[in-house]
Amino acid sequence: MIKLIPRAENSKAMIILSPIIALTLTALSALVIFLFILEDIPVSSVFFTLFAEPLLDSYYFSELLVKATPLMIIGLGLSIGFRAGIWNIGAEGQFVMGGIAGGAVGLYFYNVEGFWLLPLMAIAGILGGMLYASIAAFLRIKYQVNEILVTLMLTYVAVLFLQAMLQGPLRNPSGFNFPESRMFHDSAMLPIIWESTRLHIGLIVAILLSFLAWFGIKKHMFGMQIKISGSAPRAAKFAGFDDNKTVWYSLLISGGLAGLAGLFEASGPAGQLTPGLPQFYGFTAIIVAFLARLHPVGILFSALLIALSYVGGENVQIDYNLPSSITQIFQGMLLFYFLACDILIKYKVVLFKKNN
Amino acid sequence: MKYQLEISNITKSYGDLKANDDVSLSIKSSSIHALLGENGAGKSTLVKIIYGSLMPDAGQMKWAGEKYSPKSPFEARENGIAMVFQHFSLFESLTVEENIILGLDKVGLNENFTDEILKYSKQYGLDVNPQQVVGDLSVGERQRVEIIRCLIQNPKLLIMDEPTSVLTPQEVSDLFVTLKKLADDGCAILYISHKLEEVREICSEATILRGGKLVQSCIPQEHTQKELAEMMIGKKLTELARSNINIGSDIFSIKNLSRKSDDMYGVHLHDISLTMKQGSIVGIAGVAGNGQDELMELLIGEKSSEDNVLTFDGEDIGSLNSHERRQLSMFFVPEERLGHGAVPDMTLDENMLLSRPESEGMTSNGVIDWKAVSSFSEQVISDFDVQTPSSRMLAKSLSGGNLQKFMVGRELIRKPKLVIVAQPTWGVDAGSANNIHQSLISLADQGSAVLIISQDLDEILSLCEQIHVLSEGSLSDAVDMKKDGLEKISQLMVGGQKS
Numbered sequence: 001m002i003k004l005i006p007r008a009e010n011s012k013a014m015i016i017l018s019p020i021i022a023l024t025l026t027a028l029s030a031l032v033i034f035l036f037i038l039e040d041i042p043v044s045s046v047f048f049t050l051f052a053e054p055l056l057d058s059y060y061f062s063e064l065l066v067k068a069t070p071l072m073i074i075g076l077g078l079s080i081g082f083r084a085g086i087w088n089i090g091a092e093g094q095f096v097m098g099g100i101a102g103g104a105v106g107l108y109f110y111n112v113e114g115f116w117l118l119p120l121m122a123i124a125g126i127l128g129g130m131l132y133a134s135i136a137a138f139l140r141i142k143y144q145v146n147e148i149l150v151t152l153m154l155t156y157v158a159v160l161f162l163q164a165m166l167q168g169p170l171r172n173p174s175g176f177n178f179p180e181s182r183m184f185h186d187s188a189m190l191p192i193i194w195e196s197t198r199l200h201i202g203l204i205v206a207i208l209l210s211f212l213a214w215f216g217i218k219k220h221m222f223g224m225q226i227k228i229s230g231s232a233p234r235a236a237k238f239a240g241f242d243d244n245k246t247v248w249y250s251l252l253i254s255g256g257l258a259g260l261a262g263l264f265e266a267s268g269p270a271g272q273l274t275p276g277l278p279q280f281y282g283f284t285a286i287i288v289a290f291l292a293r294l295h296p297v298g299i300l301f302s303a304l305l306i307a308l309s310y311v312g313g314e315n316v317q318i319d320y321n322l323p324s325s326i327t328q329i330f331q332g333m334l335l336f337y338f339l340a341c342d343i344l345i346k347y348k349v350v351l352f353k354k355n356n
Numbered sequence: 357m358k359y360q361l362e363i364s365n366i367t368k369s370y371g372d373l374k375a376n377d378d379v380s381l382s383i384k385s386s387s388i389h390a391l392l393g394e395n396g397a398g399k400s401t402l403v404k405i406i407y408g409s410l411m412p413d414a415g416q417m418k419w420a421g422e423k424y425s426p427k428s429p430f431e432a433r434e435n436g437i438a439m440v441f442q443h444f445s446l447f448e449s450l451t452v453e454e455n456i457i458l459g460l461d462k463v464g465l466n467e468n469f470t471d472e473i474l475k476y477s478k479q480y481g482l483d484v485n486p487q488q489v490v491g492d493l494s495v496g497e498r499q500r501v502e503i504i505r506c507l508i509q510n511p512k513l514l515i516m517d518e519p520t521s522v523l524t525p526q527e528v529s530d531l532f533v534t535l536k537k538l539a540d541d542g543c544a545i546l547y548i549s550h551k552l553e554e555v556r557e558i559c560s561e562a563t564i565l566r567g568g569k570l571v572q573s574c575i576p577q578e579h580t581q582k583e584l585a586e587m588m589i590g591k592k593l594t595e596l597a598r599s600n601i602n603i604g605s606d607i608f609s610i611k612n613l614s615r616k617s618d619d620m621y622g623v624h625l626h627d628i629s630l631t632m633k634q635g636s637i638v639g640i641a642g643v644a645g646n647g648q649d650e651l652m653e654l655l656i657g658e659k660s661s662e663d664n665v666l667t668f669d670g671e672d673i674g675s676l677n678s679h680e681r682r683q684l685s686m687f688f689v690p691e692e693r694l695g696h697g698a699v700p701d702m703t704l705d706e707n708m709l710l711s712r713p714e715s716e717g718m719t720s721n722g723v724i725d726w727k728a729v730s731s732f733s734e735q736v737i738s739d740f741d742v743q744t745p746s747s748r749m750l751a752k753s754l755s756g757g758n759l760q761k762f763m764v765g766r767e768l769i770r771k772p773k774l775v776i777v778a779q780p781t782w783g784v785d786a787g788s789a790n791n792i793h794q795s796l797i798s799l800a801d802q803g804s805a806v807l808i809i810s811q812d813l814d815e816i817l818s819l820c821e822q823i824h825v826l827s828e829g830s831l832s833d834a835v836d837m838k839k840d841g842l843e844k845i846s847q848l849m850v851g852g853q854k855s
Contacts, residue, residue: 005371009749221722224709232699237658238690239710240679350371 004347014345019291021344022337027051029333041320049319050312050326060311062197066269068307070095070261072206072300074285076213077257079294081250083217085230088136088251090151091258092282093158094129098259099266100162100170101128103273106188106266107170107181117187121263129259130252132158137251141244147251155282163275170273181273190268202264206300209257213296226250258282287335293342306331359418360385360513360544361406366415368401375401376412377568383513383561388535388545390555390576392588393565394785395757399548402565403515406546407439408432420512433461438506439515444498448491452484452501459505469508476507480534495643496527503534514538515546520554524643525813525846532558550588550786551814552581566590589787594794596818600801604634607805608686608774609667615654623647625654628831630824632774632805637796639820640809640831643849647829648691648809652778655807656688657681668774682713687767691778691809693756697763700752704744704762707751708733711766732769733762740765741791757788764792768799775799778809793819813845827851 034043054060074091081088102125109117139145166179190200217223229236229246266273288306292298313327361383368376376398383389393399404410408426417424419435426432446455453469473486482500520528547559556576564571564587571587585593613628625647632638653659661674673681694700698707708729712718718729733747740761744754767775781789800806810816825832825848832848
């Protein structure tokens with residue numbers, strides 16, 4: 001028989017070991033799956049394409065970083081809300097709204113050159129995401145409406161709103177009626193930080209944001225407020241924290257960062273607003289945040305890991321004709337094993353004989 | 357001599373911890389046998405072994421002379437062992453009769469038990485109405501339902517876990533009449549308690565455990581209360597006494613505080629007034645659920661009050677939150693440890709920050725100085741004798757008594773002008789309770805005001821010089837102990853007229 005017994009103190013060894021165990025288990029499970037579905041192809045070459053190639057080939061590696069950037073930025077925002085027990089599931093919608101708001105500013109100043117344009121677009125993107133998330137904050141505080149439902153449902157509204165805008169005010173006037181905006185002009189495009197790739201300055205912003213978040217969470221009362229409100233609401237009141245403010249902070253920060261990521265996507269890799277702007281980053285970032293145990297610096301790494309599964313998944317799809325759902329299977333297994341292994345931080349496993 | 361239950365050399369370990377180490381005791385039929393010990397002494401483990409919910413690692417038991425090793429509580433009940441738990445397991449929305457039927461092992465729901473219930477109710481003075489809904493009953497009445505539920509199974513041994521901790525003095529003496537009658541009728545009773553005066557009053561034998569080991573079996577009447585307590589904790593108790601009573605001017609007052617509760621099952625507070633002076637210890641007695649939680653929320657500042665209701669040191673504090681109140685030197689210890697006064701999943705250092713006067717330098721402009729925080733929590737740990745390996749332990753890993761010492765220490769180390777404590781020794785072992793009481797007294801000796809809200813009447817009586825009773829949301833005037841005494845308090849606690 002196996003029994004889980006609570007530890008008095010969190011196990012430091014397990015904090016490090018648990019991700020390694022989880023990764024190993026994911027790889028083993030993948031092996032089993034491949035053994036079943038692969039017929040003529042050697043498993044080793046699929047593994048290589050999936051896990052190693054994106055890290056060894058410079059183009060694939062740059063794409064990996066491009067995909068990791070929005071995951072990092074959104075994941076950081078979500079992790080703050082999740083610490084407080086505010087479940088913003090609709091980062092995807094805030095991402096889209098940020099893209100629309102920031103993109104609209106860029107299109108309004110079409111062909112106007114100026115260093116101020118990108119910061120202005122970034123601010124508009126943040127505000128777009130914040131305003132959209134504030135609907136959920138307002139409804140939760142005023143009418144106790146569950147923020148999970150509100151944010152999730154508003155995601156679909158945002159996606160439809162994007163389509164409406166692309167068929168109306170934001171449509172390219174000389175675009176043959178395709179539902180797409182104009183391509184952004186140079187001043188509205190993010191600077192590229194790795195020549196001849198799509199890797200843009202957003203990655204640096206993401207890294208800076210992660211250290212800012214780390215400071216706020218570990219070294220500032222703001223982090224304590226968020227953490228205490230999340231794990232013991234009555235204790236938060238005892239400490240003199242206003243629980244309504246916690247809701248506002250959580251949703252505004254996560255919404256604002258999702259909006260920023262949306263703008264970065266539009267004025268970075270996409271270069272225009274298209275119906276294809278939402279790419280599930282808002283949902284995948286939830287996995288990213290949990291894989292990092294909501295740790296702001298850890299999110300940088302978990303975003304890279306998930307981005308690896310995106311790029312590797314696309315490659316095996318192209319090279320070996322494997323289904324694209326491979327990527328999702330991976331992400332799902334990874335999260336599953338991570339959450340399971342994290343139990344070992346707080347509990348130890350004891351084997352004992354059943355005595356009758 | 358006939359023994360109903362004989363336990364020999366029981367040992368039970370959890371990992372490295374020996375919860376019971378070679379414990380033996382024998383319970384005679386028709387006797388009330390006390391099981392005494394601090395929290396963590398191994399009382400619950402022993403009881404769980406008797407009741408079949410735990411298996412011992414070594415040792416054996418005999419039931420009426422026969423070998424007895426129950427594998428489940430069901431088997432224990434079949435043998436005639438019944439137990440009344442400290443926390444009742446009753447469904448509030450069901451009637452007394454339905455609750456009793458649900459507790460029985462082999463009965464269909466449609467059988468009629470009214471007559472049976474009334475029979476026991478009459479025979480043992482357990483006054484209940486079988487058709488009443490449990491949600492409407494007082495704590496004392498609920499306990500009677502639990503007892504009847506046990507009696508219906510004709511037990512030979514009744515185990516009672518801390519039965520008097522929530523009862524009024526009148527209810528306690530009613531309970532004792534019932535227990536004595538039960539014992540006279542041949543039922544053995546194992547009475548678990550830390551209230552030594554009660555044990556001396558009704559128990560004919562006592563077994564004392566400490567740290568999982570048997571300390572002594574004795575006849576409680578042959579020892580004083582203090583001797584029993586010292587056997588329990590294994591060291592000498594400090595005699596509680598104030599060394600310096602120096603009552604100063606008014607420091608805190610509540611004026612005509614009324615508040616409708618937002619909660620459906622909450623208690624409305626009516627017209628509460630109270631004035632406290634520097635250097636005084638004031639007690640608010642009363643049975644749980646009479647408005648203590650609602651009052652505490654307003655005093656801490658978790659809910660704001662109207663203008664000119666709460667005055668501290670000449671300042672209207674009604675609209676200040678708890679953090680702002682602390683800056684004026686008001687500190688609080690709430691009743692609930694885990695989840696209210698402390699966050700279970702956070703370290704002691706982090707919990708230190710729940711209460712943070714800005715003058716102390718633990719934070720500046722919101723930036724936390726973790727070194728300063730640790731040095732404060734280390735100081736609390738050493739000054740208040742908190743047993744923990746370090747200040748980085750999670751709050752939930754501490755025993756109730758140790759966490760309570762930490763929480764009381766966290767507030768008292770600031771030498772507050774006013775401290776408001778709710779149930780300071782609830783579920784705390786005798787040694788820790790003694791420490792906590794002593795620290796509250798010495799705080800008052802230094803000129804601070806102390807307000808104690810407690811259901812434990814002994815605690816209020818031994819500490820406070822001014823006593824009020826909270827009943828159904830109303831606060832009595834101070835009770836004149838010399839003139840009216842305990843009887844008046846008892847009467848006020850069950851909802852007598854406001855004096």
